Amino acid sequence: MPKAVPASFDIASLATAYSEGLDPKDLLAAVEARIATHADPALFLARPTGAALTARAAALAALPADARAGLPLFGIPFVVKDNIDVAGLPTTAACPDFAYVPEASATVVARLEAAGAIMLGKVNLDQFATGLVGVRSPYGVPRNAFDPVLIPGGSSSGSATAVSAGIASFSLGTDTAGSGRVPAGLNNLVGLKPTPGLTSTQGVVPACRSLDCVSIFGLTVDDAWAVLTVMGGYDPADAFSRPIPIGTPGATPARVRIGMPGPAHRHFFGDTAGEAAFVAALDGLAARGWDLIEVDFEPFLAAARLLYEGPWVAERYAAIEAFITAKPDALHPVTRAIIEPACGRSAVEAFKASYRLADLRRQSEAVWGRVDALVMPTVTRAWTVAEVTADPIATNSALGTYTNFVNLFGLSALAVPERLRSDGRPSGLTFVAPGGRDAWLASIGRRVEGESGLPLGATGLPRPVPAPLAPMAPDGTVPLLVVGAHMSGLPLNGELVSRGGSFVAAVRTERSYRLHALAGGPPERPGLVRVGDGAGFAIPGEVWALPPEGLGSLLPLIPEPLCIGTVRLEDGATVKGFLCEREGLEGALDISGIGGWRAHLAR
Known part of the structure; x- marks a missing residue:
């Protein structure tokens, strides 16, 4: 008798089902049913043919047991943000006139498929990965899977909503200014933003090439970490890749020092329910016995303002200079309004801004002698589609308050679900640590997420209890x-x-x-x-x-x-x-x- 497809697509549930006889073709049939039920025409921008997916499933099913055992993501379905290349499918970056069909997949996609994962398709995004809102696409607005009134979050909008809806086990996004975290917070997901250079950006349409990261959306921290261990690591084909040890998460140590913004640096833009949820979350961290330490957030917030107010927006222009010069009218109006003026920025401004960033980075370094990680709200305000449509620039800027500085400072970050607000909307926390401390963040994040009691994404399914791990020791010990x-x-x-x-x-x-x-x-x-x-x-x-x-x-x-x-x-x-x-x-x-x-x- 064929093994039934599990209700939850978390990696552990699917791995168990495959070990008990689940056929990958049955999993794909369930995926197609879920896509039909979700019925969002703005989600997928390109998909493999049915024949190609069937062939992929058949090839996996034909593998002997020992070969399957060597594939850590055997039969696990995922989707890819459409600024990341997948061989044979168009890459549009949500701009039809920009589209091209790559011959080879991005390094991260190739590594995942080599580990047995099944790529379901390319999904929507804020055009050219410019935005944190998820509504800047000529293909429409992907529906927030948890609350359709809310924006999906961007720029990795489709990446988050596909996982939250239970269509994919995980997805790839990109994160320059928060695009791997904000959509996670708005869709009740985990968003893992690695240390810059830990995941290859070869085969990725750049936003700001010097800052970009390929990020991961997952139902759990353990799922996101399993994906990172497969796709992370040095890539000589990427000039910005670095040989950063991935490390291993462990049990939370007895003492965890968490830096938090004081009342003067807590910005919720009138969202009282969001502010109340954050305060309650801090109380929950303290109840675990963790030390909460108020730190000066001004250097971080000042750096966040630099990303769009300073000359870094010129790097977005450099990424698509030939295209925007030839076809400026092909851009979404808001995207064009942000990127096009950047051509007027001078080299003098760029150097001055880099000096200012270096000063702020040095000021911020004192914090890390007092704390192990920073905590902040993943989303400053749960904006609705109507609110963002009415004021697209200001709302987007507000969402970047606690996200924009992270890559500028070379830090690691992890967004996790924590509780529901009084209005039933998701509320998450983001933990930030120095670069290379990704495993440390996974250790504390998996505890917060695992103890939240929240369902998986928007599926309504119970969240599994994380398996116990060895006590967390510093990386390399x-x-x-x-x-x-x-x-x-x-x-x-x-x-x-x-x-x-x-x-x-x-x-x-x-x-x-x-x-x-x-x-x-x-x-x-x-x-x-x-x-x-x-x-x-x-x-x-x-x-x-x-x-x-x-x-x-x-x-x-x-x-x-x-x-x-x-x-x-x-x-x-x-x-x-x-x-x-x-x-x-x-x-x-x-x-x-x-x-x-x-x-x-x-x-």
């Missing part, structure tokens, strides 16, 4: 569990600190271990032994993060019967940690039931 004399304040802790170790979290093992005070000493040493479920205790300990070279230099100091092995924690995560060989328990005292090594020392 190894988390190590210690249960005895290496814990903070105890005699051997200096062996960790002197090797660059840093405290991550207080934890407990799962209930399958016993702890012993070993014979000998000083110093006294503990022996942690796995005994199996039902016969053990949850043993308290600490996770410390060590640089690989620090851990390597520690290993020769570990005396028998101790060793380093894999330890399973109470939440199901696994880490490396100190264990003891059973032969070393002769003469040892079993202290498993007294509350850990510190309790033993206190006795």
